[in-house]
Amino acid sequence: MKLFHYLFSLLTLLFLFQAKEGVSISPLQLITHPLDPLTKQEITLVQATVLKKYPTPPNHVFFHYVGLDDPDKTHVLKWASSGTKTPPQRSAFVVAIVNNSQIHELIINIKSSNVVSYKIHLDPGFPTLTLEEQSLAISLPLKYGPDVESINKRGLNLSEVVCSCFTVGWYGEAKSTRALRLECFSKNGTANIYVRPISGINILADLDTMKIVEYHDNVVEPVPKAENTEYRASHLKPPFSPRLHSFASHQPEGPGFTIKGHSISWANWKFHIGYDVRAGVIISTASIYDPEVHKSRQVLYRGYISELFVPYQDPGEEWYYKTFFDAGEFGFGQSMVSLEPLHDCPPQAQFLDVYFAASDGSPQHLENAICVFEQYGGISWRHTESGIPNEQIREVRSDVSLIVRSVVTVGNYDNVIDWEFKPSGSIKPSISLSGILEIKAVDITHTDQIKDDQHGTLVSEHSIGVYHDHYYIYHLDFDIDGVDNSFVKTNFKTVQVTDYNSSKRKSYWTTSSEVAKTESDAKTKLGFSPSEIVIVNPNKKTSTGNEVGYRLVPNAASHPLLREDDYPQRRGAFTNYNVWVTPYNKTEKWAGGLFVDQSHGDDTLAVWTKQNRGIENKDIVLWYVVGIHHVPCQEDFPIMPLLSTGFELRPTNFFERNPVLKTLSPDIVKWPGCGKP
């Protein structure tokens, strides 16, 4: 990794020397895979290209999205199979707001520095917020007279107030302007601002004018106390809890994986770790080596979290609008945070940095944004055989997993996003929630005083942890042994035995498989009837004739509880089913729509699939919703211990047999001291 960084720096220098003028920097040789995220140089070049089209002054240009425009899948696959080094031509996709009103979508050819196409977005919905405008917006209340008055009125010190911003949602308005709700907090005595809301104040800021346009100071609820809310060890007083014993580890042969650019090779896996300012980590072109046929076989063209919908469940004036789309509104990649070596990731981890474009289009660097590490301690397979006389057999294979981790912190919540790969062919994506609850201040200190529905749990005095959901939707573009795949639901059904001469049983179960022909066939609410969900390649069979496939092993399913015609649910309609399948379409990346902020729900997965397109033996995408209904509890306060959920993508008749049958255990040893372990 160090070497890689060194090379990277060298190459960067090289390009700087080769550069003739700003726009003509040619960073293409840094790219080793067509799905590599935009480099620092490419972002700079895209910035320059856009600003050449809209010179500033006289224009004002804000970059709301800058990312790799997906290369044609056929080109990527051709590139991958050809073994040529030069990836196909790269383009960037840009969403920029020009002169505070026009939303421009541009495609930029990176090599030629040309704007290939552009259009103006006129439909409802606004682009992802920039960090800079959020930063400007949250400073508005503290300079706004009426708010200063409200703060003084509450006996608070202005220097101890910080504000935060919240997207406003959409509630049937025919026309909207870009706006944010603002809410302020006391940081007096704590860094844990979210648990000390200064409530009773409604503030709306217009983002085009960057001014407060609505302001109401209503009820005054007490600000919950700072006591017991601090979480920084440096600010906590002893006694601390019993110490956990320390752990030292070592990989004498070094890590078992290699990272070349963004491409990973590990054990039998090869895949690419991409990054997008909106999606966060993207796993691409994952293939696994099949020892039977002596070659790597395609599994997953692309996998990422397409959207995260977090609707709060308090209908009151200060809370009803809180129905966040964390990827589309705040940017899952933009909200990624630097990982803390040794604590967020174990010592054997290697880290990747990322670059994204700031509001002015310039590249921003995020260090240690992604970590990759091997995890030990599990069992791959085992058997003890006691049934053969005079023979005792015990065969155990230890397991090693490879984990790709990132953390997305959108305001108060921290989402730990893991992709776990196993030599057995399983991919286990998981999500763990931590961070801080959003607290509603109330004049209640004990549940005895509760008369009406408080829409949450009294997690501490004056503090309601408001009910909410977390719905993550994964975009899983499987290419099982090729692009043309089918979606199969294997249903379980009870068969009644009618001829009691043939069996002493009265019943048994068997399966019947249904191939989904269209998008409607594939829509599935999990949990109500037993089934297995499999993506197969119907053109490829095992030697005994089973269709090769991968199975989705889901976790406990969650279903939406809002009315289907309620505004937030129309926008988050991709949660109406747990599983959806669409034909691959380059433009259908974001399950909640491309422009999600204040969207009307007319560009969601639920709308696209109304076309009821054919999905049999086609290049298809599986969409899977992982949902958590969150009833806060006192343990979530003042900071929440990880709550984890996940699922498994498991090879199912993909291999002729157990693919780790001939994978020996790694040497796993206790290392008592010096020398060779």
Added chain:
Amino acid sequence: MKLFHYLFSLLTLLFLFQAKEGVSISPLQLITHPLDPLTKQEITLVQATVLKKYPTPPNHVFFHYVGLDDPDKTHVLKWASSGTKTPPQRSAFVVAIVNNSQIHELIINIKSSNVVSYKIHLDPGFPTLTLEEQSLAISLPLKYGPDVESINKRGLNLSEVVCSCFTVGWYGEAKSTRALRLECFSKNGTANIYVRPISGINILADLDTMKIVEYHDNVVEPVPKAENTEYRASHLKPPFSPRLHSFASHQPEGPGFTIKGHSISWANWKFHIGYDVRAGVIISTASIYDPEVHKSRQVLYRGYISELFVPYQDPGEEWYYKTFFDAGEFGFGQSMVSLEPLHDCPPQAQFLDVYFAASDGSPQHLENAICVFEQYGGISWRHTESGIPNEQIREVRSDVSLIVRSVVTVGNYDNVIDWEFKPSGSIKPSISLSGILEIKAVDITHTDQIKDDQHGTLVSEHSIGVYHDHYYIYHLDFDIDGVDNSFVKTNFKTVQVTDYNSSKRKSYWTTSSEVAKTESDAKTKLGFSPSEIVIVNPNKKTSTGNEVGYRLVPNAASHPLLREDDYPQRRGAFTNYNVWVTPYNKTEKWAGGLFVDQSHGDDTLAVWTKQNRGIENKDIVLWYVVGIHHVPCQEDFPIMPLLSTGFELRPTNFFERNPVLKTLSPDIVKWPGCGKP
């Protein structure tokens, strides 16, 4: 651990010196906890006491169960709170078959070596099989003329045939005798006998006479080939799969837990690891230290897997009866196997041995039956705060878990049973399946040849992996801050907004809690309507007034697919619901009944709960069913990579706040060489 063994040996020696005569060995001083499993000496003493009652000759006595008779819970709790060292008086419970027909249940006072009570079991159902009778039974076919002929007829060599035994189930017979079905396999060219069945032969052995009483040689199906079925590395030919890199670890301060007898102290947890020949590992008297009140608080009085029901789904003559109850018929503890250090458990693991009684009542030793280890690599909680101007905050706490692991191998399947404890108060039990499929031999080599339902997957030529289920039922005797607890279902419900002046939302969800008053109220099929399942102590509230509790966070729920009146389902009726709650009753330990072999289903959890007893604010037991419908796939062949599932018991308003807020990260370091890490 070594020291402990040493002390144990010393004490053993001491007792041998003190012993006056066989029966009077007094091993009580070895016992440090009233729930300690019977010691080697105690088993010897119980054997002697029983044989004194039924001298051999003239009697024949076979011990089918020897275990600790549960001490009164009140006595155990009193002992635990009093701090006295001498545990209350211990008794053993014994099930013995005397003179091949009478099933005796005996309670034996260990101190006085007296039979306190005994009764003869006359109802349907037989005790757990002994290893010895299974061993005798499987040797019968090879000495049975017609079978020798059948084997010869198939061109097989008798020396390469091994047989295995299977419980016969119950299919409405009014009266039964103890019997086993026998099936033979070819071990020619493989140790993987289960995939090479010699089919077409039905053999029934009577266990009282230990003779074959039914024999039919029907159809002759080819024995599936040995090729690609071997799993022992020593018998596999290169090339092997890519090597996984090695890993060395070290705990410079030693492990963070201490084991004293069977009692564990680790971080904020204290609990007891028991063992029972039928249940396997039993977690008892688990309590967690609460830093707010400076004391340990009770959580779980006892948790173990009460039964495992594995019904196969082929109604045919050779398969219909395969509806196994692995705990009641084969003994989950009796089927535990020695763990392989470094491979089944990581290097930092410590091991516990166990003793159980053989068929003749003598103590049998199983080395390394249970391992305990700490696991690193996760995150306990984290937050990155970017919302406070001019301040960057990142606080991350690494997590450490404590895992108690055992492996139960019942014939072909290996069940990896983990109990994971977290400093945050969570207990995460998990089950991972490995081992070998039961294969049905068929004259089919390709799915194209399949005309009728084969009741499974063609996992290899001539080899059907037959459909089946695995239903594990956990007995979870919660004592949340005391014995009197209630079961609360928190239901989620959609509320429609009717007054649009009050909110722009059309809907939201809220919760309503139902306290189960009776056993019927508590029966729950999970997955059909959203709810949270909580055990609370209604007599104990947090300072803000929430009832203290623990929540069951379930995995995807499975429901039975057999007809409710089908014989196997009547016996396995405890799977009719995922969650059940009963008032604590010492005799209700085994969800499928005390005598499960050939039972009629009249002593199951489903029958007990028909009493519809009160369960509100009482000492209650939660029963939770984890089910897997298993459609085999080729990857499961010839040996299955781990398939894992699990659930979480999570403190929910049990603590005033996050209990690991003041738990610092352990030192986790990369140790590149010699010296102090």
